[in-house]
Amino acid sequence: MTSAVSFQKVSRHFGSVRAVDAVDLDIVPGEFFAMLGPSGSGKTTCLRLIAGFEQPTAGSISIFGERAEGVPPYRRNVNTVFQDYALFPHLNVLDNVAYGLMVKGVGKPERQKAAEEALSLVRLPGYGARRPGQLSGGQRQRVALARALVNQPKVLLLDEPLGALDLKLRENMQEELKSLQKALGITFVFVTHDQGEALSMADRVAVFNDGRIMQIGTPEDIYQRPKTRFVADFVGSSNVLPPDFVQRYSGQQRWGSLRPESIRVGRGAKGDGVAARLVSTNYLGATTRLALDADGLRLHAIVPAGTAVPEEGEAVVLTFNREHLHLMDEPA
Amino acid sequence: MRSDRGQSAPLGLKIAAACGLLFLHLPILLIFVYAFTTEEKSFVWPPPGLTAQWFAVTWNRPDVWEALSLSVRVAAISTAIALVLGTLCAAAVSQTRFFGRETISLLVILPIALPGIITGIALRSAFALADIPFSFWTIVLGHATFCVVVVYNNAVARFRRTSASMIEASMDLGADGFQTFRHVVLPNIATALLAGGMLAFALSFDEVIVTTFTAGQQQTVPIWMLEELIRPRQRPVTNVVAMVVVLVTLLPILLAYYLTRDGDQIAGSGK
Numbered sequence: 001m002t003s004a005v006s007f008q009k010v011s012r013h014f015g016s017v018r019a020v021d022a023v024d025l026d027i028v029p030g031e032f033f034a035m036l037g038p039s040g041s042g043k044t045t046c047l048r049l050i051a052g053f054e055q056p057t058a059g060s061i062s063i064f065g066e067r068a069e070g071v072p073p074y075r076r077n078v079n080t081v082f083q084d085y086a087l088f089p090h091l092n093v094l095d096n097v098a099y100g101l102m103v104k105g106v107g108k109p110e111r112q113k114a115a116e117e118a119l120s121l122v123r124l125p126g127y128g129a130r131r132p133g134q135l136s137g138g139q140r141q142r143v144a145l146a147r148a149l150v151n152q153p154k155v156l157l158l159d160e161p162l163g164a165l166d167l168k169l170r171e172n173m174q175e176e177l178k179s180l181q182k183a184l185g186i187t188f189v190f191v192t193h194d195q196g197e198a199l200s201m202a203d204r205v206a207v208f209n210d211g212r213i214m215q216i217g218t219p220e221d222i223y224q225r226p227k228t229r230f231v232a233d234f235v236g237s238s239n240v241l242p243p244d245f246v247q248r249y250s251g252q253q254r255w256g257s258l259r260p261e262s263i264r265v266g267r268g269a270k271g272d273g274v275a276a277r278l279v280s281t282n283y284l285g286a287t288t289r290l291a292l293d294a295d296g297l298r299l300h301a302i303v304p305a306g307t308a309v310p311e312e313g314e315a316v317v318l319t320f321n322r323e324h325l326h327l328m329d330e331p332a
Numbered sequence: 333m334r335s336d337r338g339q340s341a342p343l344g345l346k347i348a349a350a351c352g353l354l355f356l357h358l359p360i361l362l363i364f365v366y367a368f369t370t371e372e373k374s375f376v377w378p379p380p381g382l383t384a385q386w387f388a389v390t391w392n393r394p395d396v397w398e399a400l401s402l403s404v405r406v407a408a409i410s411t412a413i414a415l416v417l418g419t420l421c422a423a424a425v426s427q428t429r430f431f432g433r434e435t436i437s438l439l440v441i442l443p444i445a446l447p448g449i450i451t452g453i454a455l456r457s458a459f460a461l462a463d464i465p466f467s468f469w470t471i472v473l474g475h476a477t478f479c480v481v482v483v484y485n486n487a488v489a490r491f492r493r494t495s496a497s498m499i500e501a502s503m504d505l506g507a508d509g510f511q512t513f514r515h516v517v518l519p520n521i522a523t524a525l526l527a528g529g530m531l532a533f534a535l536s537f538d539e540v541i542v543t544t545f546t547a548g549q550q551q552t553v554p555i556w557m558l559e560e561l562i563r564p565r566q567r568p569v570t571n572v573v574a575m576v577v578v579l580v581t582l583l584p585i586l587l588a589y590y591l592t593r594d595g596d597q598i599a600g601s602g603k
Contacts (some may be wrong), residue, residue, distance in 0.1 A: 053500055073503040086501035090519040100505035103515065151505065 002065040004029040004155055004187040005050055010059035012045050019045040021211035022059070027155075029064070032181050032188045034198035037208030038234065043191045046208075047157050050189065051080050064154055074103075078155040079148035083163060085140045087132035093119070093143050094128030100151040118146035121180070138169045145177075149184070158190045162197065174201055195235045199223060207231050224259075227329045232257035239263070239299050246327065255328045262324035263301035265290060266317040267310055273319040278310050294318065360578065367571035375567065386568040393566075396573060399556035406468070406552060407536035410475035411483075414532045415525060417476075418483030423517075426491035427499075437488075444481040451477055452545030459546070466548030474546035475539060479532035486528030490521045523591045530584035537581055553577055 007025035011018065020042045027033045035043035048054040049061060052073035061068040063078060079100070087096050094115050095102075101111035112128075119125055122142035132140060141161060148156055158177075162170045178201050181188045192198050198205045199219040207214045207222060207230075215227045226232035229240045238257040246256035266273065276294035284302075288309055292299045299318070303309065310316050341349075370381035390396055424430075425437050443451055455474050464470060498520075502512040540554045551559065553573065560570045 051500075051504060053503075072508075073500070074506045074508050078504075080501070080504045082497045082501055084495060084497055086495060086497040088498060088501075088516060099502070099507075099515070103502075103505065103507040103511045147501075147505065 001029070003027055003062070004031070004064060005189065006062045007046070007049075008060045010046075010049065010056045010061055012042075012049060012054055013057045018211045020049065020056075023211075023213055025206065025213065025216070027187060027189060028204075029187055030185050031203040032178065032190065032201060034190045034192060034202035034205045035208060036192055036195060036198040036205050036235070038193060041208035042211035043193075043206075043208045044159060045211075047080075047159055047189065047191050050155065051078060051157055052076050077153055078157060079151050079153040080157040080159065081141075081144045081148050081161045083159045083161065085132075085144040087140055087143055087147070089132055091132075092128060093124075093130050093132065093135070096132065096143060097128075097147045097150050099147065114150055115146070118150040119143075121149065122146045123176075137164055138173070141165065141173065145180075149186075153186065155187045155189060158188060160191055160193070162192075162194075170197075177201065199235070207235065209234070225326055226257050229255055229257075229328065229330055232326075232328065237300065241325070242297070245297065246325070249322060249325055250327060252327060255330050257326045257328060258299075258320060258324060260289070260300045260302040261287075262320050263292075263299065264319045265292070265301050265303060265310065266319060268315070268317055273317040276316050276318050278312055278314050278316050280312055281309055292316070292318065363571055363574050363578075367568055367575055369568055372565070372567050386566070386572050389566060390569045390572040393569060395551075395556065396569070399551045399553045400573075400576075402468070402471075402550055403537055403553040406471050406475055407533045409472050410479045410536045411529050411532045413472070413476045414479035414483045415529050418480045418528065419487050419521070419525060421480070422484050422487035422491055426488050427496060440484050441481055443477040448478075448539070448541035449545075452542045455542070456545040466546065468550065470546045470548075471543055471550070471552070474542040475536040478539075478542070479536055482532045482535060483525065483528035486524045486531075487521055490524035494520050527588035527591045530588040534581040534584050538577060 003026040005025070005027040007023050010020060010023045010025075012020040023042070023046065025046070035046055037043045045054060049056055050063070050068075052068065052071060052075075056069060063076065068076065088099065091099065094112060097115035097118050098106075098111040101114060106114070116125070116128065119127060122145050124139060124142050124146065127135070127139070127143075132143065135143065141164075144161070161177075162173050165173060174197060177188070177190075190198075190202065199222070202219060204216060205219055205222050206216045209230050215222060215231050217225075222231065222235050226235060226238060232238040232240050236259070238259055241256040241258055243253045243255055247253050250256070265278075274294050276292045276299065279291040279293050279298075282289040282291070286305055287302045288305060288307070290301045290303065290309065292301060301318070365379065366375050367386060368382045368384065369375070369379035370383050371379060421436070421440055425433055425440075452474070455470070455477070459466065459470055494517075498516060499512055502516045503509075507515060538554055539552075540558070543552050543555055547555065554577075557570050557573065560567075
């Protein structure tokens with residue numbers, strides 16, 4: 001089967017900066033693919049390479065089997081939802097949505113009908129006569145989505161589309177985007193720096209750092225079985241354990257990761273487990289986060305709300321299931 | 333510090349402000365009054381009598397028509413050149429990053445910062461050096477140097493407020509460069525260009541110094557006026573023409589002001 005988007009050793013350098021460095025990537029048709037990473041990690045450049053706003057310095061890109069290098073953005077069957085939405089302020093909502101069809105020469109009644117349908121799809125029917133300036137952030141986001149979808153792209157690119165929305169709206173839009181993607185069956189490529197968003201929405205996640213992909217996998221893979229210290233730390237703030245520590249429990253001299261929720265915190269200075277001292281507690285609502293100091297090694301544990309928490313400064317004993325200790329590929 | 337909105341300014345300040353405004357505008361009214369005087373050899377106050385005959389006299393003077401026509405043609409063509417070059421330059425400076433960008437930006441604005449006489453002398457010696465005879469086109473070139481600045485300043489301010497991702501969005505939606513310019517860029521900068529163009533037209537229309545250095549025997553309206561003031565015959569004709577010039581330049585500037593007042597300054601209008 002041909003990939004929706006395929007990168008072969010793709011690099012994009014800006015002077016001496018390697019924004020994207022020898023990236024290999026295959027996105028399956030119809031999947032919801034997230035590119036996750038801190039700012040400056042190369043994820044947005046990858047998105048712009050797919051859209052055609054950037055050309056690779058080296059390597060080759062194909063979109064549904066067609067070579068994409070040198071093809072300008074307006075000849076690619078992909079559409080983008082921009083971070084700032086980039087709606088045209090001089091056009092009303094309907095003309096914004098119909099823009100793609102207008103430049104392709106679709107007749108006025110036909111394109112307006114298609115635009116109305118697209119607006120219904122994003123639950124904004126009847127908003128066509130308004131100006132973008134009269135809409136709220138969430139509504140602009142939906143218009144931007146409708147404007148891209150009306151062109152029936154093979155791949156829809158979303159550049160941090162939820163970044164500007166408040167928490168409640170963001171959660172709603174996450175669900176909506178997910179169900180929209182299922183209903184339409186279009187490949188979605190989604191750029192975000194929010195690991196929660198990537199894990200909850202995507203079928204697969206690529207974790208970026210310094211222009212390279214650290215790991216590609218299902219959200220569960222990424223979360224439970226990080227391959228490198230960076231992934232363990234960036235996705236869900238896992239405890240990264242040094243090789244010496246790991247060797248005591250697994251017999252192998254490897255870097256390990258341990259989820260904060262896998263650590264049980266017991267009272268007392270003695271017992272079977274790691275002796276530690278409680279440094280501080282952070283009340284988070286549903287859970288409480290504990291910062292611990294185990295002989296110089298800083299660890300975090302998350303316990304459900306309502307659990308009896310020791311006093312700050314008290315000596316505690318940490319225990320965990322050995323199978324929860326994940327050994328990483330990264331060499332010691 | 334700002335005084336409270338409801339509070340009225342002190343009387344002394346009001347009088348001072350009124351005097352300032354009168355000082356600025358009363359002389360212009362005086363020009364209008366002299367257009368109706370019956371005394372044709374010198375300006376005497378009060379006018380010995382009032383007449384509208386000078387309008388007819390002006391209408392029948394071919395030299396007035398020649399000067400007016402020359403001024404309008406020069407202003408129109410300089411403005412057209414400025415619109416094209418100013419917009420292109422503004423687009424390059426505001427949308428892309430390249431070596432020497434700041435320098436180009438400064439060099440473009442320089443002609444309006446320099447005294448007109450320097451621009452004039454420089455152009456005159458350059459034309460002489462290149463053996464270019466003075467003509468309609470040398471005047472147009474001279475005027476274009478400062479008209480470009482006005483258009484550039486207006487366009488650059490608008491480009492800065494136009495998000496770059498809008499152009500990318502247009503390309504992303506299937507529009508090529510020309511379609512993007514026509515459907516997205518032009519509608520967004522149109523009022524700025526109109527404002528810049530009108531200011532450029534007005535500046536060119538009343539320009540004296542650069543014109544004196546770049547014109548041959550031809551007379552634009554301001555040059556014609558200067559000549560008229562030296563020769564004392566039918567003096568009020570000058571005043572009639574002055575009235576027309578005030579109206580011709582004032583209307584575009586007012587229009588430009590209203591078109592761009594929403595937060596967009598009319599940069600470079602102070603030449």
